[in-house]
Amino acid sequence: MSPPRFPPQFANTDHRQRSLLQLRSKQIALEKYIYLNGLKERDSHLFYDILLENMQEMIPILYTPTVGEACVNYSHIWRRPEGLYVSINDKGRIRDVLATWPNLIDGRIAVVTDGSRILGLGDLGANGLPISIGKLDLYIAGAGIKPLSTVPICLDLGTNTQRYLDDPLYIGVRRPRPTGPEMDAFMDEFMEAMKEVFPTLLVQFEDFSTDNAFKYLDRYRYQYRVFNDDIQGTGSVILSGFTNAARLASAASGLPPSDHKILFFGAGSAGIGVAKQLLSFFTMSGLSPEEARSRIYTVDSKGLITADRKGLQEHKKFFARTDYNGPPMTDLVDIINYVKPTALLGLSTIKNAFSEQVVKAMSALNKRPVIFPLSNPSSLCELEYQDAVEWTDGKVIFASGSPYKPLSYGGVMHEPGQGNNMYIFPGIGLGSILCKTRHVSDAMVEQAAIALASSLTEDEKAAELVYPRLERIRDISAQVAIAVIRQAQKEKLDDNAYLRTLPDSDLLGLIHDKMWQPPALHLQSFTRL
Numbered sequence: 001m002s003p004p005r006f007p008p009q010f011a012n013t014d015h016r017q018r019s020l021l022q023l024r025s026k027q028i029a030l031e032k033y034i035y036l037n038g039l040k041e042r043d044s045h046l047f048y049d050i051l052l053e054n055m056q057e058m059i060p061i062l063y064t065p066t067v068g069e070a071c072v073n074y075s076h077i078w079r080r081p082e083g084l085y086v087s088i089n090d091k092g093r094i095r096d097v098l099a100t101w102p103n104l105i106d107g108r109i110a111v112v113t114d115g116s117r118i119l120g121l122g123d124l125g126a127n128g129l130p131i132s133i134g135k136l137d138l139y140i141a142g143a144g145i146k147p148l149s150t151v152p153i154c155l156d157l158g159t160n161t162q163r164y165l166d167d168p169l170y171i172g173v174r175r176p177r178p179t180g181p182e183m184d185a186f187m188d189e190f191m192e193a194m195k196e197v198f199p200t201l202l203v204q205f206e207d208f209s210t211d212n213a214f215k216y217l218d219r220y221r222y223q224y225r226v227f228n229d230d231i232q233g234t235g236s237v238i239l240s241g242f243t244n245a246a247r248l249a250s251a252a253s254g255l256p257p258s259d260h261k262i263l264f265f266g267a268g269s270a271g272i273g274v275a276k277q278l279l280s281f282f283t284m285s286g287l288s289p290e291e292a293r294s295r296i297y298t299v300d301s302k303g304l305i306t307a308d309r310k311g312l313q314e315h316k317k318f319f320a321r322t323d324y325n326g327p328p329m330t331d332l333v334d335i336i337n338y339v340k341p342t343a344l345l346g347l348s349t350i351k352n353a354f355s356e357q358v359v360k361a362m363s364a365l366n367k368r369p370v371i372f373p374l375s376n377p378s379s380l381c382e383l384e385y386q387d388a389v390e391w392t393d394g395k396v397i398f399a400s401g402s403p404y405k406p407l408s409y410g411g412v413m414h415e416p417g418q419g420n421n422m423y424i425f426p427g428i429g430l431g432s433i434l435c436k437t438r439h440v441s442d443a444m445v446e447q448a449a450i451a452l453a454s455s456l457t458e459d460e461k462a463a464e465l466v467y468p469r470l471e472r473i474r475d476i477s478a479q480v481a482i483a484v485i486r487q488a489q490k491e492k493l494d495d496n497a498y499l500r501t502l503p504d505s506d507l508l509g510l511i512h513d514k515m516w517q518p519p520a521l522h523l524q525s526f527t528r529l
């Protein structure tokens with residue numbers, strides 16, 4: 001049989017259009033995900049080429065919200081190995097398992113999840129791998145990291161989700177999750193083996209359940225080159241968006257920045273990570289650390305978090321209020337009327353928790369209420385954008401974790417922000433890799449937020465955006481990376497002396513030059529005859 005042959009008049013541009021047509025012909029988001037996944041395998045350059053040109057359309061498929069669906073159903077839609085699974089049964093030989101990865105010497109960035117809290121969807125076990133792949137696609141598209149240098153990893157440690165244990169197609173280990181010393185011993189061996197096998201690689205921890213997220217960040221952050229995206233990346237991106245939102249709100253109300261008050265609905269790794277990072281909004285506005293802390297209130301499933309609550313988890317203690325001694329306050333409208341916040345941030349995983357009464361209570365207190373429903377995916381978002389605009393008569397300053405489309409209200413177009421760590425981790429990773437930082441320090445994360453906040457163009461400011469438009473993500477990542485590199489240099493954490501010799505303009509040029517681009521399209525799947 002003769003080999004397959006292109007039609008003689010075949011043109012690459014047509015092929016791009018053809019792929020987009022095929023993508024757009026799919027009506028179901030998960031089918032679009034499966035199509036793109038297959039395209040990446042057949043012709044990865046074509047895949048990244050159309051991704052770079054169509055970010056607004058494709059990122060919501062490869063990342064939140066659709067990646068959530070891909071994870072939930074991963075054992076059923078699985079087609080081929082596409083990442084590195086490290087199993088609890090590999091304990092004792094993790095180094096050998098890692099060493100099977102084909103592009104060992106290229107490895108620069110790994111996103112590692114244990115699948116225990118994927119977005120707000122809970123314990124998905126080994127089905128969590130697509131979150132690592134989706135985050136790494138954002139590194140490639142958003143920061144120009146070379147595809148071959150990315151390592152998606154899922155730790156297959158078992159799952160406590162019974163429906164997966166009962167599913168004959170489940171691809172992971174069928175056992176309950178390890179806890180305590182068994183989990184610690186696995187993680188210690190894993191991190192040590194990573195350092196040995198990929199000596200220059202940065203590890204991004206992703207979607208570990210809250211206790212382990214805090215625990216392993218604390219345990220390894222000064223020992224290895226590692227950061228936690230949900231705690232630090234989210235903290236940084238929301239510090240940035242909140243800074244811009246507070247400026248807009250203060251312009252309407254005349255309130256000084258230091259007088260803002262933030263109410264967090266949800267006090268997990270993301271809620272507390274963001275709350276801690278937002279302390280610096282207040283200290284940068286002139287408050288003492290203690291005064292800054294007093295500006296933040298946290299709420300969990302049992303209501304306003306107070307210090308007198310029995311059995312309070314460790315991570316909730318820092319923001320627990322000591323100035324409220326009444327009966328437990330559980331109703332969100334009551335809490336809002338008591339606290340009188342200028343901003344309400346949702347990291348609770350509770351869909352529609354910000355009801356009309358809640359939004360109207362915020363509106364009654366503020367000329368321009370800041371409301372950020374940040375839970376992912378969209379199916380768990382605390383507030384729909386349309387409701388937010390209508391219930392505040394267009395006054396809301398809004399950012400959500402998953403994307404919403406702009407809408408027209410009162411004859412004016414309103415554009416929502418996307419408060420998602422995707423604006424920050426590509427730049428933190430890129431900067432850390434380039435300057436070969438030994439650790440990712442708190443100040444590096446803070447500088448990343450400041451760089452992102454100041455990256456808005458005049459046009460974006462005029463549109464009252466709190467985050468830049470997604471199309472500019474490579475420029476944004478470059479600016480974030482410079483801030484990260486300069487801070488690492490200041491703290492003497494860097495190990496690339498050459499970058500120290502460059503002024504910012506040359507460093508920016510170097511970063512852009514190093515960004516990977518898909519090569520001029522060539523069609524990989526067939527031989528052109």
Ligand SMILES: NC(=O)C1=CN([C@@H]2O[C@H](COP(=O)(O)OP(=O)(O)OC[C@H]3O[C@@H](n4cnc5c(N)ncnc54)[C@H](O)[C@@H]3O)[C@@H](O)[C@H]2O)C=CC1
Nearest residue numbers: 119120210266267268269270300301348375376401420421
């Ligand atoms: N926008 C972004 O960039 C990011 C968003 N997230 C989202 O944040 C959400 C939370 O993530 P984690 O903190 O890791 O999860 P988690 O499960 O540790 O935290 C959830 C928190 O919400 C609270 N909560 C649950 N039900 C509640 C209720 N009925 N009323 C009030 N509070 C309630 C819980 O007590 C807990 O404090 C997820 O949906 C995740 O996708 C996480 C990281 C980044």
Ligand SMILES: CC(=O)C(=O)O
Nearest residue numbers: 119207230376420421
């Ligand atoms: C965005 C993200 O990291 C999360 O929802 O977990």
Ligand SMILES: [Mg+2]
Nearest residue numbers: 119206207230
């Ligand atoms: Mg996450």
